[in-house]
Each structure stands twice: as C-alpha cells, then as structure tokens.
Amino acid sequence: MTGGRGRPLAALAAAAVLAAAGAAHASDWTEYTAFLWHYKGPPKDERLAAAMKSLGIAGSNVDGLESTDFATKNGLRFYADHVAGKGILYLRKEDYQPVWDAWFADRDPRRLVRPNCLNDPATVKKLRELVKARVEKHRGAGPLAYALDDEISITSFANPFDFCFCAHCLARFSAELREEYVEIASLNAEWGTSFRRFDEARPQTTDEIRARMADRPRSEWNLAPWADHRAFMDRTLARTVADLVAFCRELDPAAPAGFVGGQAPNAFGGHDWSLLVPAVGFLEVYDIGSAREIVRSLDERRIPIVSTYFPSAPGEEWKNVYRLHYLFAHGDRGAILWSAEDAFASGDASKPAAYVRAMAPALKDLSSPALAPLLGARPVHDGIAILYSPASVRVHWMLDSWDDKATWPKRYGSFERDHSSLYADWEAWRKLLEDLGYQYRFVSSREVEAGALERDGYRALVLPKAIALSGMETAVIESFARGGGLVVADCQAGLFDGHGRARGLVGSLDALFGVKRGDVLVSERYGTVRPLAREAYEGLVVMEPGVAAASPGTRPKAAAAGIPVVLSRDLEGGGRAVYLNLAVAPYREERGAPRGGEALRSLVAEILQRSGISPPVRVEATGRPGARIEGIRAFGADGAEYLTLLQNGGFSVGPTGKSDLVGVAPGPPIDVRVVLSEPRRVVSLKTGRVVGEGRSFRDALVSLEMSAYRLDPLRR
Numbered sequence: 001m002t003g004g005r006g007r008p009l010a011a012l013a014a015a016a017v018l019a020a021a022g023a024a025h026a027s028d029w030t031e032y033t034a035f036l037w038h039y040k041g042p043p044k045d046e047r048l049a050a051a052m053k054s055l056g057i058a059g060s061n062v063d064g065l066e067s068t069d070f071a072t073k074n075g076l077r078f079y080a081d082h083v084a085g086k087g088i089l090y091l092r093k094e095d096y097q098p099v100w101d102a103w104f105a106d107r108d109p110r111r112l113v114r115p116n117c118l119n120d121p122a123t124v125k126k127l128r129e130l131v132k133a134r135v136e137k138h139r140g141a142g143p144l145a146y147a148l149d150d151e152i153s154i155t156s157f158a159n160p161f162d163f164c165f166c167a168h169c170l171a172r173f174s175a176e177l178r179e180e181y182v183e184i185a186s187l188n189a190e191w192g193t194s195f196r197r198f199d200e201a202r203p204q205t206t207d208e209i210r211a212r213m214a215d216r217p218r219s220e221w222n223l224a225p226w227a228d229h230r231a232f233m234d235r236t237l238a239r240t241v242a243d244l245v246a247f248c249r250e251l252d253p254a255a256p257a258g259f260v261g262g263q264a265p266n267a268f269g270g271h272d273w274s275l276l277v278p279a280v281g282f283l284e285v286y287d288i289g290s291a292r293e294i295v296r297s298l299d300e301r302r303i304p305i306v307s308t309y310f311p312s313a314p315g316e317e318w319k320n321v322y323r324l325h326y327l328f329a330h331g332d333r334g335a336i337l338w339s340a341e342d343a344f345a346s347g348d349a350s351k352p353a354a355y356v357r358a359m360a361p362a363l364k365d366l367s368s369p370a371l372a373p374l375l376g377a378r379p380v381h382d383g384i385a386i387l388y389s390p391a392s393v394r395v396h397w398m399l400d401s402w403d404d405k406a407t408w409p410k411r412y413g414s415f416e417r418d419h420s421s422l423y424a425d426w427e428a429w430r431k432l433l434e435d436l437g438y439q440y441r442f443v444s445s446r447e448v449e450a451g452a453l454e455r456d457g458y459r460a461l462v463l464p465k466a467i468a469l470s471g472m473e474t475a476v477i478e479s480f481a482r483g484g485g486l487v488v489a490d491c492q493a494g495l496f497d498g499h500g501r502a503r504g505l506v507g508s509l510d511a512l513f514g515v516k517r518g519d520v521l522v523s524e525r526y527g528t529v530r531p532l533a534r535e536a537y538e539g540l541v542v543m544e545p546g547v548a549a550a551s552p553g554t555r556p557k558a559a560a561a562g563i564p565v566v567l568s569r570d571l572e573g574g575g576r577a578v579y580l581n582l583a584v585a586p587y588r589e590e591r592g593a594p595r596g597g598e599a600l601r602s603l604v605a606e607i608l609q610r611s612g613i614s615p616p617v618r619v620e621a622t623g624r625p626g627a628r629i630e631g632i633r634a635f636g637a638d639g640a641e642y643l644t645l646l647q648n649g650g651f652s653v654g655p656t657g658k659s660d661l662v663g664v665a666p667g668p669p670i671d672v673r674v675v676l677s678e679p680r681r682v683v684s685l686k687t688g689r690v691v692g693e694g695r696s697f698r699d700a701l702v703s704l705e706m707s708a709y710r711l712d713p714l715r716r
C-alpha cells in the first residue's frame with residue numbers, strides 16, 4: 001500500500017476470509033452433472049425424471065425448504081439452493097428499486113442504506129438461522145453442494161449504487177481504516193482530507209467524488225475516499241459469504257457450500273474474486289468480464305464450478321453445445337439448465353425444447369467415465385501471469401463512466417459487459433496468448449503482494465491496463481523484473497496507487513519501463529478505443545501519444561510518427577520490461593478473421609520468445625488455416641498429463657452493440673497437427689485409441705467439440 005505507515009489491509013482481509021473458510025474439503029462431486037433448474041415446467045414425477053435422464057440431465061435443484069423427494073426417489077443428484085434464503089444476499093427488486101428510485105429523485109446520500117445490510121448483526125443472525133434450518137433439513141439426503149443464494153450482490157447484480165452508508169457500515173469501515181492507516185494523518189494524506197479522528201472519516205459517494213474531481217485534470221484525481229469504501233463493501237460481501245460457508249460446513253462437513261450466479265468484477269456489486277474464491281467450496285459464475293477465467297485461475301483447490309445455460313435463439317442451438325465443451329475444457333464440473341419451464345415449454349415431459357435436445361449428446365459425452373479424469377484437473381501455466389487488479393477495476397469504472405455524467409447509476413452491469421475498457425483488454429490479452437499457444441493464469445494483486453510471482457515459478461507478468469498499483473505491488477513487480485522476469489504492460493500502468501489516487505504525470509513503473517510522460521491522455525473515450533495520434537503502427541492504434549523514452553537504456557523498438565509504441569528495456573539479471581503503447585482490445589474482434597490480428601500476434605510472440613518463453617504445445621489447423629484452436633494441458637488427480645483441444649471462441653461486441661461469440665463456427669471436422677515439446681504416447685480419452693507416438697500427432701477435431709487426450713511418457 002502507499003500513503004501511510006499502516007499495514008496492508010488487503011492482506012489482513014484475505015487472511016481473515018481464509019481463516020473463516022478453513023481448510024479445503026474434498027468433494028464427492030466426481031461426475032460431470034447437469035441440473036435442471038426447476039421453475040414451473042412439468043409435474044415433478046417419474047415421467048419428468050425419466051425424460052431428464054434420457055437427455056443427460058442427472059441432477060436437480062432443491063429450493064429452500066422444499067422436499068428432496070423428487071430427486072432422491074428418482075435417483076437424481078441435487079444441490080440445495082437458497083439455503084441462506086432469498087432476498088438478503090440477493091436483493092429483491094421490491095426492496096432495491098424503491099430505495100434507488102427515491103435516491104435517484106433527490107440524490108440524498110442519507111438514503112444509501114442497503115436493505116438487509118450485511119454489516120448489521122441482525123441480518124447475519126437471520127442468515128445463519130435460515131442456513132441452519134435448510135442444511136439440517138437437507139443434509140441427510142446427501143446434496144452435492146449448497147448454494148447460499150443466487151446472484152448475490154452488495155447492490156443488484158453488478159449495477160452501480162452506493163450501498164452502504166448505514167451506521168453499522170460506517171462504524172466498521174472507520175475501524176478498518178484505523179487498522180489500515182494506523183494514524184489519522186496518513187489517512188488524511190491519502191484522501192486529501194482533514195479529519196481529526198478515524199470515527200469522523202466518512203467515505204465519499206460516487207456523486208460526491210465525481211463533483212470533487214470535475215474540475216481537476218486526470219493526473220490529479222484522487223478517488224481514495226470513494227475507492228476505499230467500495231473495497232470495504234467487497235470485503236463485506238466476502239466476509240459474509242466466508243462466515244456462512246464455514247457455518248454450512250459445521251452443519252454438514254460432507255458437501256461444499258458456495259453460491260450461484262456470480263457476477264463480473266466491478267466497482268460495485270462486491271465481487272472481488274480474490275476474496276470470494278478462497279471463501280467458497282462451490283460456485284456458479286457468469287462468464288462476463290473474464291470472471292470465469294479469473295475464478296478458474298484463483299481456484300487453488302479445484303472446487304466444483306458449474307455454469308448456467310439459457311435457451312438459445314432458434315438456429316443458434318450450437319452455441320450452447322459449444323459452450324458446454326468449452327467450459328468443460330476450462331474446468332466446469334456441471335451445467336445448470338435454465339429452466340424446467342423453457343426446457344419443456346409445453347409442460348409435457350415427453351416434449352423437450354429444441355435447445356435441450358441439441359445439448360443432450362454433449363451432456364452425455366461430458367458425463368462419460370472416460371472424461372472423468374479431467375474433472376478437477378489442474379491446468380498448467382506456461383510461466384505467464386496476467387494481473388487481476390481489483391483497484392484498477394474501480395479506477396477504470398470511473399474513467400469509462402465519466403461521460404455518463406449524472407446518469408452513471410444507469411450504467412448497469414449488462415451495459416458494462418459490452419462497454420468496459422478493462423473487460424475488453426482482459427479478454428483481448430487472454431485470446432492473444434491462447435492464439436499464440438500459451439496457457440496463463442490470472443494472478444491477483446493480493447497474490448502478487450504475497451510473493452506468488454516468484455513462489456509459483458512465473459517468468460512473465462502481463463499488466464493489462466493495470467492503472468492502479470499499490471506501492472507494495474510496484475516494488476514486488478520491480479524486483480520480479482530485476483530478478484530475471486519479463487514484465488509487459490500495455491498502457492496506463494501504475495498511474496494511480498492502490499487506493500485510486502493519481503500519481504501525477506508518473507506511473508509507478510515508469511522508471512522500470514524507462515518511459516516518461518508529457519500528459520496522461522489515452523486513445524479511449526467512454527471505454528472504446530478512439531485514436532488520438534494521427535499515425536498508427538501496422539494498423540494498431542497508438543494508445544498514449546504523450547509517452548516518450550526516458551533513459552538512454554531504452555530502445556524504442558518501434559515508433560509511429562515519433563511516438564514510441566514498443567519500448568523494450570533489458571535489465572541486469574536477465575529480466576526485461578516492455579511497454580506496449582498500442583491498443584490490444586480490438587484484438588477481440590480482429591481474431592475472428594483468418595489473418596486478423598497478425599501484427600499484434602507477431603509482436604507479442606517475439607517479446608515472449610526473446611525471453612525464452614515458447615509454447616510447449618503447437619496446434620496447427622492444417623484443415624482450416626486460420627482457425628483458432630486452443631490446446632489446454634492439465635494434470636489430473638491421478639498424476640497423468642492431459643491435453644484438450646477445441647475451437648477457441650471469445651466474446652466480442654458485435655454490430656448490435658451486444659457481446660457475441662467470435663472465432664468459432666459450426667462446420668466439418670478440422671484436421672489438426674499437434675507438436676509436443678517432449679515425445680509422448682497420445683491416447684484419445686473417448687476411444688482409448690493411441691493416436692500417435694512421438695513428438696507430433698494428427699487428428700480430426702469435431703467442430704464445436706472438445707477432443708481429449710492423455711499424454712503418457714514413452715517407454716524406451
């Protein structure tokens with residue numbers, strides 16, 4: 001942290017959450033399981049159960065205090081839903097909307113009190129009572145997991161709202177500020193305030209901080225009195241979840257507990273996944289804002305994770321089929337099918353809807369024993385870490401939303417999904433690395449501060465629009481580079497500290513990268529890339545026209561109209577720092593075309609390979625040049641090495657302004673040639689057949705489907 005002599009609260013908070021969550025517990029969840037989410041639909045009887053099984057749906061949800069009879073009498077597995085009730089961790093519209101409406105009419109901050117505030121001891125007591133009654137009722141029937149609630153949030157989904165300014169929250173917040181800053185002078189120095197005591201320290205609302213920053217240049221923004229409160233609300237949600245999960249485990253040590261409907265990382269909503277993932281034993285998370293991939297990365301214990309599938313538009317049934325394979329390959333252990341009403345639209349169990357019929361073969365394939373070794377397998381990383389920085393999420397939200405002016409409260413999570421500049425950048429970096437054949441892991445700011453880069457054997461760190469870096473993060477990243485690591489940033493790195501206070505015309509890592517700045521202008525408006533410089537570099541937009549090389553040791557490897565676009569600095573000790581002053585985000589769309597994105601791919605491939613980081617597996621789509629194929633290596637619980645291959649779709653914003661799948665399409669099988677770094681005997685998991693021996697093999701990849709192989713050592 002910066003701006004004080006205090007301790008890093010982030011580390012303390014994470015430790016507290018982990019202590020509450022306790023040790024990991026092994027799950028009995030050893031089979032990929034699809035669950036039908038019961039909402040209306042046909043009667044819950046033998047006919048429905050038989051229809052479900054014939055469609056590959058072996059599971060069911062049991063809501064609240066509902067009977068488990070339908071599941072248990074028909075041999076279906078189940079998870080218990082809403083064990084912490086509904087309407088507390090998730091706010092019902094009838095509780096949320098009136099507060100929002102009244103506040104929107106007069107913007108009076110005294111209204112910013114969350115119904116069922118999670119820092120109110122009465123709320124916690126109520127939640128525990130609900131959990132106790134439900135877990136005690138269901139535990140004898142052997143649930144696979146407990147979900148506390150669905151779509152939990154500090155606000156509503158990931159929508160922006162300034163919950164919570166109630167007396168409980170403000171008291172606890174000020175106590176935590178004291179813990180973090182220790183002395184009031186340190187807090188005042190960081191916040192730019194003049195409080196006499198910690199109990200006076202009131203955070204600022206979004207309206208207040210925006211008014212305060214309105215006439216200041218970006219280089220002098222100080223969001224700390226707002227951002228510290230947002231971070232506190234993230235901790236509030238994580239602490240509540242951790243406490244309830246631990247309580248579930250006391251009541252039933254046999255089944256993991258967590259929640260469903262997890263949201264994208266956002267300044268609001270409370271989803272700081274670096275706090276939430278260690279707190280839970282079971283999750284369902286929406287694949288928005290790279291949340292699914294961040295969760296997979298941060299999940300050290302390989303907890304069961306599932307995804308929800310909604311009905312497809314007619315003719316687009318293939319998208320759900322592809323997602324099933326994609327998310328399985330990315331670690332999913334099940335699927336929730338929304339909902340009984342849609343799946344059997346006529347109310348007749350003998351007439352399943354087209355989208356469910358389309359998914360059935362995949363559901364059966366994925367739950368076959370042949371693929372079971374992949375469940376809970378641990379994906380390898382090729383020494384590449386991508387920074388997941390919750391502090392940067394907050395600062396970018398403010399920058400992206402700036403032009404919303406007073407309508408920022410209507411910047412809903414659904415809009416943010418398609419318009420967040422950070423989500424776009426994260427997604428682009430992920431797909432860029434995947435298209436180059438690399439596996440990576442998101443590493444959170446907390447993990448970086450705790451020494452994960454060196455401890456876990458990383459060789460490269462990517463900083464995607466890492467605008468807010470704490471002093472400690474900065475120091476650790478510098479030492480990683482000086483110790484031989486490669487650090488690659490795209491733009492705006494470290495312009496703010498971990499509390500959201502700008503560092504003037506200096507980024508915290510500028511000295512490492514050997515750059516200086518004449519201004520902090522960036523080629524971006526309203527979250528979208530809009531070029532400021534007239535010239536581009538090989539079709540790539542220059543992001544920061546005000547950036548220049550600062551030291552003689554810095555070689556601008558490339559420049560556009562005198563603006564350096566690739567600054568590469570070799571460090572003593574073999575490390576390297578590369579500043580990529582180019583727009584990465586458009587890569588999301590460009591990769592959809594066979595040769596699209598080539599300039600960026602070759603730049604980044606060269607940067608990584610110059611530091612000796614080569615992809616251990618190369619997949620060549622010989623049958624369809626330009627097809628994006630992802631290869632994922634993982635180690636199973638049995639110690640064997642596995643490889644899965646499938647077409648690599650990503651989300652991008654299409655002409656309708658909404659996210660859509662790019663880089664994947666139905667079609668005939670794709671002939672692929674795979675080159676391994678070590679000779680192996682390659683066994684197809686589906687057929688048990690040896691498909692190759694040696695350093696390469698060929699196979700035909702069924703379009704939209706995953707191929708899975710075991711890579712056995714070759715005996716001489």
Ligand SMILES: [Zn+2]
Nearest residue numbers: 117164166169
């Ligand atoms: Zn409160």
